Amino acid sequence: MNKLTITSSAQLREALEQFYAATAAPEVIEALTDYFRTHPQLDPEFEADRAIILAMADAAAIEEPADMEQRILAATCGSPRRAIWHGIRLWHAAAAAVAVIAVAAMWLLNSNGTAQPVQQLVAKVDTVETVRQQPAELPQAQPANTATAPTATPQPVDAVQRQPAQQVAAAQPSHTREVTDPEEAAQILASTLIRARQTIAQASQAPAAIDPALNSINNSLNSLRQ
Amino acid sequence: MNATEFQQRIVVMHPSMFRAAVAILGNADDAADAVQDTMVKLWQNADALDDLTNVQAYAFATLRNQALDVQRRRSAHPAVDLTAVSDPPADEPRSPSDLEVIAQIVEELPAKYRQVTRMSIYQNLSTAEIASATGLSNDNVRQILSRSRQKIKQLYQNLKQ
Incomplete structure (x- = not known):
């Protein structure tokens, strides 16, 4: 032609x-x-x-440098170390949050039974479940140095049934109560850790759930700080 | 997006991204760095890429921002080539080549026009290939390309006057 x-x-x-x-x-x-x-x-x-x-x-x-693709792969997904790092970085925040809660729990357990008030303001879902288990025994706010009998023993998430939010709200208008018994505090913290672990395990199946998991952990942590 | 998908969908764009970067920056070394930095940013954000409807447009937009960053740094800290004694002084701005001027004009076009024009210029794709890649009809691609070229000519003439 x-x-x-x-x-x-x-x-x-x-x-x-x-x-x-x-x-x-x-x-x-x-x-x-x-x-x-x-x-x-x-x-x-x-x-x-x-x-x-x-x-x-x-x-x-325009001709690009011959090693352009190798440079890019080495800097991104071609490096096994970077690929592994990329795969696990999603869990860094969750793992760090669980570690912080564990440290807080150890600190409380080592308080030698001193009547140290612990503000129970765990994640909303936890409180809702506790309220549902024994709504009649919910205590009124008490002085910080008053000995209080354990009211509700938290149970694993799988063992409880969900309850409509309105019913729970009627049973307890506030999500806050004070706990002065170190044993009960330890139980609550253990329950919180179990829930955190379960929530994160669920998040591993659906990465979108990682934010709710972190929020739950952060709420628990904030309440412990108070 | 996992490593394999990233390689198959993003890394393969490096030749056209490199041409676009050279056109914008007028320098192969800076362009190679810009493409590599862009790829690293995309890889760091790989999980979000799955949700995008047009990954290619996003990748080029990231490259464009990266190239503009390089340009800003370059104008803030102009490099001096100590071996080129006969070159103009470093404080005398280098006039951009026609390719750089055209590339800048392309980057100012509306999104759809910019995407089609980039494919035509940097990937050297035919109308049918662009239509296949974008989901537009052949006539639509031809119309967009036509308007883009006329607009580029008009803006180029305005710049030169």
């Missing part, structure tokens, strides 16, 4: 018309490129046309 060549202004205008209508065949664009490369002295009216056509040709001719 003969190579298309532009030899006149009329041909040039016709080829440009096709180019700007986006109907030019590749050989027409190639002919335009050749023409502008070999005719540096042109009417100024074609200056923009020349710039666009030659810029496109220059862009298409």
